[in-house]
Amino acid sequence: MIPDWLEPVRRGASEITAEQLTRFTPPADGSARQGAVLMLFAEGERGGELLLTERAHNMRSHPGQVSFPGGSVDPGESVEEAALREADEEVGLDPASVELFGRLPELWLPPSNFAVTPVLGWCADVAVRIASRAEVHAIHRVAIEDLLDPTHRVQVRHPAGFTGPGFLIGPEHDVVLWGFTGGIVSRLFDHLGWTRPWDTSRMQDLPEHMVAGAPRPRQGRMLDIEDRAEAHEDI
Numbered sequence: 693m694i695p696d697w698l699e700p701v702r703r704g705a706s707e708i709t710a711e712q713l714t715r716f717t718p719p720a721d722g723s724a725r726q727g728a729v730l731m732l733f734a735e736g737e738r739g740g741e742l743l744l745t746e747r748a749h750n751m752r753s754h755p756g757q758v759s760f761p762g763g764s765v766d767p768g769e770s771v772e773e774a775a776l777r778e779a780d781e782e783v784g785l786d787p788a789s790v791e792l793f794g795r796l797p798e799l800w801l802p803p804s805n806f807a808v809t810p811v812l813g814w815c816a817d818v819a820v821r822i823a824s825r826a827e828v829h830a831i832h833r834v835a836i837e838d839l840l841d842p843t844h845r846v847q848v849r850h851p852a853g854f855t856g857p858g859f860l861i862g863p864e865h866d867v868v869l870w871g872f873t874g875g876i877v878s879r880l881f882d883h884l885g886w887t888r889p890w891d892t893s894r895m896q897d898l899p900e901h902m903v904a905g906a907p908r909p910r911q912g913r914m915l916d917i918e919d920r921a922e923a924h925e926d927i
Contacts, residue, residue, distance in 0.1 A: 710797035718807035729762030730775035842890035
């Protein structure tokens with residue numbers, strides 16, 4: 693059974709629409725490839741936590757990107773099975789330890805043509821480790837309180853000029869959560885009424901190690917957060 697503090701998340705997930713999370717919804721012809729990510733909530737020393745991974749810094753695409761565990765849905769799998777399998781492969785999370793309690797709408801990543809379903813899970817006693825060092829640089833168990841703290845909220849600026857909402861996480865609050873995953877967290881919290889007023893003029897440049905392979909403006913226009921669909925990882 694999920695704790696009382698997660699009930700608003702369960703209800704919100706059943707009410708929120710894809711359009712409230714992104715401008716892009718999967719094509720009606722079903723041509724998009726299927727993907728899933730696990731949005732895992734847990735209990736920590738300071739209350740509720742969210743499990744995030746930091747992509748390996750030497751990867752060819754999106755090095756250092758912070759994201760939910762996730763990947764492609766294999767033939768015959770449900771999105772729930774895929775999300776749990778990927779979390780096991782990336783961070784050694786035992787699928788049997790997770791209680792699934794909902795999902796968010798499918799969100800379309802146009803550049804890679806993926807329809808990604810965020811699956812919501814709860815684990816009272818999380819045991820994780822880096823199971824794939826080729827993919828994962830670090831695991832972050834981030835207190836919800838830290839994500840809501842206005843002092844950890846920033847606008848993230850890419851060298852190409854586009855910006856989007858972000859969070860500063862990690863022990864020193866020097867790890868940047870932004871892009872696809874940051875957008876989901878930000879907009880879900882907005883929908884739940886959890887977001888606290890923060891200084892939206894506060895700007896944080898994207899760290900240099902995260903710039904390699906990041907999307908660039910196309911057709912002479914700036915990209916916004918939804919256009920940066922490939923900022924998730926390699927699904």
